[in-house]
Amino acid sequence: MKDLVYSEKMDSVERFRFNASVVDVFPDMINRSVPGYETMIGFSGIIADRYIQPQTNCYDLGCSLGASSFAIANHVNHFDYSIIAVDNSPEMTERFAKIKQRQITTVPIDIRCMDVMDTDINNASFAVMNFTLQFIAPELRDEIIKKIYAGLNPGGALMLSEKIIFDSEKEQSFIEQNHYAFKKSNGYSELEISQKRSALENVLIAETVSEHLERFKRCGFAEAYKWYQCLNFVSFVAVKK
Ligand code: GEK
Secondary structure, eight states, rough: OOOOOOOOSSSSSOOOOOOHHHHHHHHHHHHHHHHTTHHHHHHHHHHHHHOTTOOOOOETOOOTTTTTHHHHHHHHHHSOOEEEEEEEEEEHHHHHHHHTTTTOOSOOOEESSGGGOOOOSSEEEEEEEOOOGGGGGGHHHHHHHHHHHEEEEEEEEEEEEEEBSSSHHHHHHHHHHHHHHHHTTTTHHHHHHHHHHHHHHHTSOBBOOHHHHHHHHHHHHSSEEEEEETTTTEEEEEEOO
């Protein structure tokens, strides 16, 4: 279904929420807004394959409609392990459960409607958090990354994908202009782009690449790499030794 959420002029733009109208159009919205999204999701499976171990858990934190869970389950399907997929939007988890009924996968996917801050993480060989840390209050971000680190088994890894900002004003403006052009080329109008931007203000709080790399280190990860970037969207893998 086509994303038309911000296509009509609104008297006042409400704070962005993952509600029913967003859920209905979510795949179209994220594909037309996040350059490189399909690539990063596809690589969730490829990267997961290096880390997931038999009889362990794989977490998909902020799973939305399960794109990363399905990419992993379809690519890593040669031994027993479980996927635990967490999202705090009931509209998302209900829709994900319906989509799951129509998919054939041998890997069990346990969908939980809860806050990632309240989720126990244990016996994990892999965790993926694609475009979700950016919606968590900055002062809570160390806590969740430390919790993931503590719940990973040695040799396990976290894949984290995020929207980023840049220290240099010039670079920020260069990248923003290109992101804007990307969205326009995908059919969004100036009105849609500007109303969505207002809705996301103070909801999606992006950080720089160095802030992410420093947090990984501070939270215990000995190794962390940025393995992908397309404009202002990046993906990291952090490994527990
Ligand atoms: C994908 N990973 O398709 N606890 C649980 N879920 C949360 C929290 C929280 N504290 N905060 C936000 N969410 C997916 C895309 S979307 C990214 C992830 C985007 C959930 C929220 O309900 C939403 O479903 C998801 O995180 C972020 O790769 O829309 O830009």
